[in-house]
């Protein structure tokens with residue numbers, strides 16, 4: 111068997127086309143330009159790449175973005191003051207703080223300063239709680255993108271065995287909650303899970319987000335499984351790879367996402383979706399005829 115490649119770039123391009131149309135309506139019909147504020151602290155090279163991608167993506171669909179760059183040794187209070195100011199600014203519909211933050215930051219305090227109605231990353235505790243009960247308007251971008259890829263590929267989730275490897279706050283945990291919401295039977299493992307293979311081999315849907323190249327090899331994968339590789343690892347030779355031995359695993363899986371070009375492009379694109387949803391919701395709050403203002407993912411109700 112050779113797996114079908116799930117092309118994240120192509121799916122993202124389709125979603126972006128829909129984003130352009132929605133931004134157009136907001137501008138022409140309501141005179142509202144969706145606005146996103148991106149906060150970055152320090153100059154981590156990978157973060158700089160991701161922030162650049164987000165800003166370019168905003169320009170691509172007509173969202174106004176504003177970038178706020180702070181030096182790595184900035185006082186946390188200065189960043190929180192900026193977030194408070196942006197939270198009160200009606201032309202800003204989304205605020206994100208690029209992670210990771212430098213060690214001296216209390217991440218929870220910084221994310222908690224974001225107005226929960228503008229928390230387009232979905233990392234504020236209010237929105238994390240919403241996700242737990244299956245009702246959030248800001249699903250975190252990476253797992254939201256994965257759900258959209260699964261839907262796009264026609265993968266049935268309900269009743270299937272889903273195994274998530276990696277339990278980070280921004281990918282693994284919300285991913286498990288979204289799959290649970292869609293009635294998958296979910297197991298969460300870690301890179302340190304003893305005999306990881308005894309869990310992964312049971313997965314109809316295997317989602318790997320642990321951050322170790324070649325963590326998942328072909329014998330660990332059930333024949334015909336759908337494999338979503340969220341890992342991003344830069345090898346010494348400069349090559350970007352996921353957490354799976356791609357060439358081996360693709361011979362056992364029925365579908366697989368590549369790295370690059372799988373989940374990564376969806377992460378940035380779902381940020382656009384969340385920002386547009388937020389702008390639409392601000393109109394609803396102003397008493398206009400209800401706009402969509404929530405997940406575009408019809409097959410993903412309640413996440």
Ligand SMILES: Nc1nc2c(c(=O)[nH]1)N[C@@H](CN(C=O)c1ccc(C(=O)N[C@@H](CCC(=O)O)C(=O)O)cc1)CN2
Nearest residue numbers: 160206207208209210231251370371372374375377378
């Ligand atoms: N505030 C946030 N911080 C971080 C998030 C997040 O969603 N919000 N996620 C990751 C990084 N990330 C976005 O910020 C991100 C990761 C990967 C990609 C991407 O497009 N990857 C490409 C390859 C890119 C490359 O060449 O390096 C791919 O996989 O095809 C975009 C965004 C941590 N921080």
Ligand SMILES: [Mg+2]
Nearest residue numbers: 222223224225
């Ligand atoms: Mg708050």
